[in-house]
Amino acid sequence: MTTPAMLLKTWDLQARKQLGQNFLVHAALAEKIVRCADLQATDRVLEIGPGLGALTLPAARRVGKLVAIDKDPRLLEVLRHELAAAGLGNVELRAADILRVDLARLAAEAGGPLVVLGNLPYNISSPVLIQLVEAHGAVARAVIMLQKEVAQRLAAAPGGRDYGRLTVMVQYRAVVTNLMDIGAAQFHPRPKVDSRVVGLTLRAHPAVACRDEPLMARVVRAAFQQRRKMLKNALEKSDLGLPPEVLQQALEAAGIDPRQRAETVPVEGYVALTNGLRPPPA
Numbered sequence: 427m428t429t430p431a432m433l434l435k436t437w438d439l440q441a442r443k444q445l446g447q448n449f450l451v452h453a454a455l456a457e458k459i460v461r462c463a464d465l466q467a468t469d470r471v472l473e474i475g476p477g478l479g480a481l482t483l484p485a486a487r488r489v490g491k492l493v494a495i496d497k498d499p500r501l502l503e504v505l506r507h508e509l510a511a512a513g514l515g516n517v518e519l520r521a522a523d524i525l526r527v528d529l530a531r532l533a534a535e536a537g538g539p540l541v542v543l544g545n546l547p548y549n550i551s552s553p554v555l556i557q558l559v560e561a562h563g564a565v566a567r568a569v570i571m572l573q574k575e576v577a578q579r580l581a582a583a584p585g586g587r588d589y590g591r592l593t594v595m596v597q598y599r600a601v602v603t604n605l606m607d608i609g610a611a612q613f614h615p616r617p618k619v620d621s622r623v624v625g626l627t628l629r630a631h632p633a634v635a636c637r638d639e640p641l642m643a644r645v646v647r648a649a650f651q652q653r654r655k656m657l658k659n660a661l662e663k664s665d666l667g668l669p670p671e672v673l674q675q676a677l678e679a680a681g682i683d684p685r686q687r688a689e690t691v692p693v694e695g696y697v698a699l700t701n702g703l704r705p706p707p708a
Contacts, residue, residue, distance in 0.1 A: 430478050430614040437504050441615050445498055446547025448613040450480040455612060459623055460484040462605050463543060463569040470536035474524050474544030474554065474570070479505045481543050486514045491536070495520045495527060525553055533564035539628075542568035548617070551576050552592055558626065559599040568626040574607065577622035589689045591650040595643060597693050598636070600626040634694045642700040649688035649696075657691065658684035668703065676702030 430449035434440060441447040450456050460481055465471065465488040476482040476494040478501060486492050486509070496502050499521040509517050533540050542565055546554055551572050558565050572580075581602045582588035596602065603625040610617050636642045648664030649657055661673050677684045680698035682691060691699075 430480075433478050433504060433508075437500075439500055439504070442498065444549075446549045447477065447498070447501075448545075448615060448617045449477050450545065451612055451614050453480070453484075455608065456480040457484050458606070459569065459571070460488070460543070462623065462625065463541060463567075465489050465541065469541045470533070470538055472529075472532065472540045472542050474542065475547060476505055476519075477501055477545065479508045481545065482517060483508065483512055483514065485543055486517050489516070491516050491518070493518045493520060493532065493536070495522050495524050497521070497523050525550065525557060529557065529561035529564040533561075539564055539566035541566055542570065544568075545571040548573045548576075548619075555580070555592060555596055559596050559628065562599050562628045562630075565628050567628060569605065569623065570626070571608065571621050571623050574620045574622045577604065577624050580624060584690055584692045586689065590653070591646050594646045594693050594696055596626070598632055598642075598697070600628050602626060632697070634697045636697045637701050638704040641704055642696060645700050645703070646696055649691070653688045655687070656685045657682065657688055660688060672703065 429451060441449065463485070465485060467488070467490055469489050471485060471489050471492040473482055473485065473492060473494040476496055482492065482494055482505060494505070494517055496505075496519070502519045502521055506519055509515070529540065542558060558568055576592070579588045579590055579592050580596050581604060582590075582593045605623040605625055608621040608623065610620050613621075644666060645661070648661055648666055652660040652663065655663070658670075658673055658677060661668070662670055674684065676699055679702040680695060682695055682699060
C-alpha cells in the first residue's frame with residue numbers, strides 16, 4: 427500500500443502546515459468515511475481539499491462525476507497521477523480557494539444540489555461551514571472531517587461553552603449528526619488534536635423561518651462577540667446601530683430576558699429576536 431509519506435517522498439513534497447495539510451493514513455478508514463456519505467451513482471459530488479486522494483478514489487468509484495477543489499496545485503498533480511493509475515477518469519480537479527468558489531454556480535453547472543465531502547483544514551473549517559449552510563439551496567448534504575473541538579460546537583446545546591455563533595448558524599439550516607471520531611495517529615503528519623466526522627443534512631426550510639437571514643447573522647455575531655455580557659448590553663454596544671428601546675421591545679417580543687447571556691438563547695430565540703427587529707411588511 428502506498429502511504430501519504432511515501433507519496434510525498436516520491437514527489438519530493440512536504441505537507442504545508444499553513445494550509446492545514448494532514449493526510450489520512452489508512453485506506454480502510456477512508457472507505458468507511460465514504461460509506462457514511464451513502465453516495466449514489468447520480469449524486470453530484472464536491473470534495474473540498476482532496477489532498478492525496480484518500481477520499482477521492484473510493485468516492486469516484488461510486489459516482490458518475492466528482493469535482494475536487496484544492497488550493498495546492500502540487501497535490502493536484504500527484505492526485506491526477508493517482509487517479510490515472512487507478513483508471514478513474516470521472517474526477518475534475520480544480521486549483522482554487524474553496525472560500526472563493528461560488529457553490530450556487532457549481533451546483534447549477536452540475537445540474538442540481540451537491541453532496542459535499544472533505545477533510546477540512548483546521549484553519550478554515552468554520553468559514554467553510556458557514557459557506558455551506560449559506561449555500562443551502564446548492565448543497566443537499568455533507569460528510570466532513572473536522573477538528574473534534576469544532577465538531578463539538580456544531581452539535582452543542584444552549585448553555586455550555588461549546589455553544590456559539592457557529593452552532594446557531596449551522597443548526598438553523600442543518601441537522602448535525604456525529605458519525606465517528608478519528609485519532610491524531612490516523613494522519614500524516616500527525617496533528618496535535620483528534621478529529622471527528624460529522625454529517626450535515628441541509629434543510630430546504632428551517633424549522634422556524636427568519637425574515638431576514640443576513641440580519642440574523644449580524645445579530646448572532648454581535649451577541650457572541652461579547653458573550654460574557656448580558657445579551658441586551660452586548661447588542662447595544664455592537665455595530666447593529668439599533669436604539670435601546672427597539673432592542674428591548676424585540677427581546678420582550680421574543681420571550682428573551684435581556685439579562686440572559688448569548689450562549690443561553692436557543693436557535694429559535696435568535697430567529698424570534700431577528701423577526702422582532704424586522705417585522706413583516708404592512
